[in-house]
Amino acid sequence: xxFKFELLHQSKRSAARVGRIHTENGIxxxxxxxxxxxxxxxxxxxxxxxxxxxxxxLFCNTYHLALHPGGEIIEKAGGLHRFMGRKGAIIxxxxxxxxxxxxxxxxxxxxxxxxxxxxxNMVLKIDEEGVSFRSYRDGAIFSLTPERSVALQxxxxxxxxxxxxxxxxxxxxxxxxxxxLHRTHRWQMRSLKTHLSNTAKQAMYGVVHGGVENELRxxxxxxxxxxxxxxxAIGGSLGKNTRDILQVLDASCPYLPREKPRHLLGxxxxxxxxxxxxxxxxxxxxxxPTRLARxxxxxxxxxxxxxxxxxxxxxxxSIDKQCPxxxxxxxxxxxxxxxxxxKEPSAQSLATIHNxxxxxxxxxxxxxxxxxxxx
Amino acid sequence: xxFKFELLHQSKRSAARVGRIHTENGIxxxxxxxxxxxxxxxxxxxxxxxxxxxxxxLFCNTYHLALHPGGEIIEKAGGLHRFMGRKGAIIxxxxxxxxxxxxxxxxxxxxxxxxxxxxxNMVLKIDEEGVSFRSYRDGAIFSLTPERSVALQxxxxxxxxxxxxxxxxxxxxxxxxxxxLHRTHRWQMRSLKTHLSNTAKQAMYGVVHGGVENELRxxxxxxxxxxxxxxxAIGGSLGKNTRDILQVLDASCPYLPREKPRHLLGxxxxxxxxxxxxxxxxxxxxxxPTRLARxxxxxxxxxxxxxxxxxxxxxxxSIDKQCPxxxxxxxxxxxxxxxxxxKEPSAQSLATIHNxxxxxxxxxxxxxxxxxxxx
Numbered sequence: 001x002x003f004k005f006e007l008l009h010q011s012k013r014s015a016a017r018v019g020r021i022h023t024e025n026g027i028x029x030x031x032x033x034x035x036x037x038x039x040x041x042x043x044x045x046x047x048x049x050x051x052x053x054x055x056x057x058l059f060c061n062t063y064h065l066a067l068h069p070g071g072e073i074i075e076k077a078g079g080l081h082r083f084m085g086r087k088g089a090i091i092x093x094x095x096x097x098x099x100x101x102x103x104x105x106x107x108x109x110x111x112x113x114x115x116x117x118x119x120x121n122m123v124l125k126i127d128e129e130g131v132s133f134r135s136y137r138d139g140a141i142f143s144l145t146p147e148r149s150v151a152l153q154x155x156x157x158x159x160x161x162x163x164x165x166x167x168x169x170x171x172x173x174x175x176x177x178x179x180x181l182h183r184t185h186r187w188q189m190r191s192l193k194t195h196l197s198n199t200a201k202q203a204m205y206g207v208v209h210g211g212v213e214n215e216l217r218x219x220x221x222x223x224x225x226x227x228x229x230x231x232x233a234i235g236g237s238l239g240k241n242t243r244d245i246l247q248v249l250d251a252s253c254p255y256l257p258r259e260k261p262r263h264l265l266g267x268x269x270x271x272x273x274x275x276x277x278x279x280x281x282x283x284x285x286x287x288x289p290t291r292l293a294r295x296x297x298x299x300x301x302x303x304x305x306x307x308x309x310x311x312x313x314x315x316x317x318s319i320d321k322q323c324p325x326x327x328x329x330x331x332x333x334x335x336x337x338x339x340x341x342x343k344e345p346s347a348q349s350l351a352t353i354h355n356x357x358x359x360x361x362x363x364x365x366x367x368x369x370x371x372x373x374x375x
Numbered sequence: 376x377x378f379k380f381e382l383l384h385q386s387k388r389s390a391a392r393v394g395r396i397h398t399e400n401g402i403x404x405x406x407x408x409x410x411x412x413x414x415x416x417x418x419x420x421x422x423x424x425x426x427x428x429x430x431x432x433l434f435c436n437t438y439h440l441a442l443h444p445g446g447e448i449i450e451k452a453g454g455l456h457r458f459m460g461r462k463g464a465i466i467x468x469x470x471x472x473x474x475x476x477x478x479x480x481x482x483x484x485x486x487x488x489x490x491x492x493x494x495x496n497m498v499l500k501i502d503e504e505g506v507s508f509r510s511y512r513d514g515a516i517f518s519l520t521p522e523r524s525v526a527l528q529x530x531x532x533x534x535x536x537x538x539x540x541x542x543x544x545x546x547x548x549x550x551x552x553x554x555x556l557h558r559t560h561r562w563q564m565r566s567l568k569t570h571l572s573n574t575a576k577q578a579m580y581g582v583v584h585g586g587v588e589n590e591l592r593x594x595x596x597x598x599x600x601x602x603x604x605x606x607x608a609i610g611g612s613l614g615k616n617t618r619d620i621l622q623v624l625d626a627s628c629p630y631l632p633r634e635k636p637r638h639l640l641g642x643x644x645x646x647x648x649x650x651x652x653x654x655x656x657x658x659x660x661x662x663x664p665t666r667l668a669r670x671x672x673x674x675x676x677x678x679x680x681x682x683x684x685x686x687x688x689x690x691x692x693s694i695d696k697q698c699p700x701x702x703x704x705x706x707x708x709x710x711x712x713x714x715x716x717x718k719e720p721s722a723q724s725l726a727t728i729h730n731x732x733x734x735x736x737x738x739x740x741x742x743x744x745x746x747x748x749x750x
Contacts, residue, residue: 039717040710046721048705069688069713077691077709085705313444316452330423330460334452335415338444342414345720346421 003159003203003230005261005282012373015253015280021057021231021261023089023159024201025081028056030261031277031366033268033359034091034285038064040074040084042356043290044348047085053325053353054360057089057160059285062152063098067135067142071155079157091160091205091263091285094149094191097235099123099131100167128183130164146190154200162233163191165207170237177211184209184236185223192227203230205263212239214251221255231261234281242272249279256280270299270362277366278375289359293351296340299358305333307351312337325357326350378534378578378605380636380657387748390628390655396432396606396636398464398534399576400456403431405636406652406741408643408734409466409660413439415449415459417731418665419723422460428700428728429735432464432535434660437527438473442510442517446530454532466535466580466638466660469524469566472610474498474506475542503558505539521565529575535638537608538566540582545612552586559584559611560598567602578605580638587614589626596630606636609656617647624654631655645674645737652741653750664734668726671715674733680708682726687712700732701725 002024009018021028035042035050038061042050050058060080065071077083080090103123124132130145149164164187168180188206195204206229210216224232234252238245245267256262261282267273268286276284289299296308300320305312307319315333327336327350339347369375381395396403410417410425413436417425425433435455440446452458455465478498499507505520524539539562543555563581570579581604585591599607609627613620620642631637636657642648643661651659664674671683675695680687682694690708702711702725714722744750 039713039719041714041717041719041721044720044724046701046705046725048701064717068716069709073689073709073713076689077707083707083710083713085710314448314451326421326423330421332452332458334444334448335458335460338414338448338458339416341443342416342439344414344416345419345723346416348720349419349724350421 002201005231005259007259009371010258011278011370011375014278014375016278016370016375017258017280017282018367018370019261019282021089021282023203025087025089025159026056028089028283029364029367030282031273031370032056032283032363033273033289034059034263034283035290035356035359036061036285036287037084038287039068040065040080042352043294044345044352045356049326049353050356051085051087053357055088055356057091057283058086060090060092060156060158061095061098062092062149062156063095063144065092065156066095066144066152067137071152075155075157079155081157089160090158092153092156092158092162093265094162094164095144095152096131096149096165096167097265099133099144102133103131104167104169126166128186130187146187147194150191150194154198154202157200158202160203160205160231161195162205162207163188163195165209165235167236168211170211172211174213177213177216181209181216181220185220188224189227192229196228205229205231205233205261207233207235207265208252208256209236210251211237212244212248214247217248217251218255221252225255225257229260231263232256233263233265235265238267242275245272246275246279249276249281253280268359273363274366274375277370289355290352293355294348296347296351298351299355299362301361307333307336308340309337319354320358323354323357323361325354327354328357377576380606380634382634384746385633386653386745386750389653389750391653391745391750392633392655392657393742393745394636394657396464396657398578400462400464400534401431403464403658404738404742405657406648406745407431407658407738408648408664409434409638409658410665410731410734411436411660411662412459413662414443415440415455417727418669419720419727420731424701424728425731426460426462428732430463430731432466432658433461435465435467435531435533436470436473437467437524437531438470438519440467440531441470441527442512446527450530450532454530456532464535465533467528467531467533467537468640469537469539470519470527471506471524471540471542472640474508474519477508478506479542479544501541503561505562521562522569525566525569529573529577532575533577535578535580535606536570537580537582538563538570540584540610542611543586545586547586549588552588552591556584556591556595560595563599564602567604571603580604580606580608580636582608582610582640583627583631584611585626586612587619587623589622592623592626593630596627600630600632604635606638607631608638608640610640613642617650620647621650621654624651624656628655643734648738649741649750652745664730665727668730669723671722671726673726674730674737676736682708682711683715694729695733698729698732698736700729702729703732
């Protein structure tokens with residue numbers, strides 16, 4: 001088992017730390033941003049292009065890959081790395097997040113407590129065993145249990161996998177939340193048992209739950225810390241805003257072992273990253289920077305830039321003079337502005353490549369700041 | 376003036392020939408396929424990626440670029456090559472084709488005689504001076520004359536430019552066709568005069584017209600041959616099918632000087648290329664191979680392959696084992712099939728890169744066959 005977390009520096013100023021996660025497929029310098037490649041592809045950028053940039057860990061979604069092309073095909077291809085041409089580490093989720101979002105409406109809306117009960121009829125059954133639902137692709141009935149989720153993640157072969165967890169709705173009475181926490185712990189233990197019977201060079205991160213209840217978060221972190229997980233993720237409902245997220249982290253991180261890595265699930269806007277890493281979070285995934293890119297919003301050392309704005313029509317500078325990415329090395333703001341205005345698909349590719357590099361550069365600066373005890 | 380056509384071999388079997396066009400921005404081996412980058416971008420592939428592949432001449436559309444970002448901006452950027460990051464030669468058209476398609480309905484429909492008189496209200500005036508029309512972007516009134524078209528093409532700075540020509544509708548009585556031919560000749564002479572007052576290292580190709588009337592094609596080719604054009608294009612209505620195209624070529628090419636290059640405008644499917652080059656055509660532009668790619672149709676040495684077909688779901692071979700392109704070197708049919716099924720934008724990018732290379736490879740084989748007098 002190659003997986004190992006090396007704690008290189010603990011800030012004197014906060015819980016922030018600099019480390020290094022070793023995996024079979026490469027090293028991840030932490031804290032780091034983890035782009036999302038839902039369907040085994042970052043939207044608008046091909047894998048070997050991503051390989052040429054600074055992207056040490058990639059997040060793929062088991063739910064989507066299970067529905068297409070299916071775990072068997074990826075296994076036959078030799079696993080996700082070979083299937084998609086990925087050089088570098090991959091983390092997959094359990095599929096639970098997507099399935100429960102079918103039950104409780106749009107995930108983002110629900111987690112932000114704006115939930116609609118749409119798609120509820122796609123989920124057929126939730127019980128102690130697991131969840132049955134209909135495929136959004138063809139209506140076929142599909143079931144996900146802790147054992148099935150881990151088996152799927154073995155077929156995919158990511159470096160880091162996630163146990164199957166239950167996501168309660170945001171609007172959930174305290175008693176139901178406690179029951180959900182206990183079930184999610186039971187499901188995670190079944191997942192861990194399945195995983196440990198054949199680790200296959202994969203690491204498994206336990207997922208801390210408990211909604212926005214400090215006491216439950218503490219309970220969850222303490223309970224999972226005593227299990228044979230290789231690291232931990234902070235999951236479930238993280239509340240409505242950054243303040244809620246930070247409260248959840250303050251209630252969770254102090255109870256997690258410092259010698260294991262910590263991942264924040266689904267949150268990676270720059271302000272949240274900066275505030276969360278000072279609570280001791282090591283990795284952050286989100287489709288946010290790549291989605292911003294596709295809408296023409298570019299991240300630079302001087303803040304965001306909306307490239308479709310008319311003021312860039314004649315601006316022949318690169319997006320960011322300091323940036324070493326393919327887009328900044330080759331194209332001007334004026335050209336990128338034109339590509340967006342002309343609705344050329346390469347606009348999205350170039351903007352995505354830039355934002356990936358901008359996030360990597362920003363994380364590098366944050367690591368340096370922690371090493372200097374400035375954070 | 377760097378522009379020069381070198382005739383390397385004249386087939387003993389047909390009018391097919393192998394040559395080399397020298398331009399300020401590189402050599403074009405002929406016969407060759409010319410991909411279309413309407414908005415200064417091949418759809419779904421960025422210019423520097425195209426530069427890394429085998430693409431010696433690129434076709435950009437003056438009409439689209441005049442409307443966005445405008446000739447002034449491209450001129451300020453240092454010309455089209457610098458604006459879009461193109462390493463290699465570029466040809467631009469005059470804009471006439473698009474403007475007359477506004478007047479007579481969809482170009483493809485009209486040229487194939489299925490014309491609808493839609494969009495007719497976009498064109499405000501056609502007279503001896505030129506054409507006035509409304510921008511499809513913002514409704515602004517825009518006029519295109521021979522002088523204006525050449526001035527725009529000077530701002531763009533392509534290696535090869537096209538004089539402003541009139542495109543008669545396919546359904547046009549013989550008298551009107553003769554009148555149109557004379558007007559197109561007058562417009563081309565005004566274009567040539569404007570061009571010769573400041574060649575700026577650009578070459579200009581005269582455009583042979585005359586619809587599907589052999590006698591008019593012969594007249595046009597003979598007339599234009601005596602003018603100071605650097606090469607010739609076959610334009611206007613080429614009829615309804617490949618037989619009509621070949622008839623037009625048979626009526627035109629013998630009257631063009633053999634020491635100057637010949638371009639077929641807008642036709643570059645493989646069967647048409649193969650039949651047209653034996654009439655002595657040197658270059659062929661079309662968005663067809665790149666559009667096919669975006670619909671998942673891949674060109675291989677063994678014919679076409681529809682990658683979305685279920686039979687490729689578990690096919691871990693590359694698209695074409697002989698192909699040196701980025702897609703074939705890095706990805707399997709199964710992965711590309713998955714990307715198309717998952718509607719990932721990178722599917723279109725990878726398929727386009729492949730089809731560009733497949734066309735380049737095919738043209739290389741055709742050149743070899745001509746050199747061996749097999750065509």
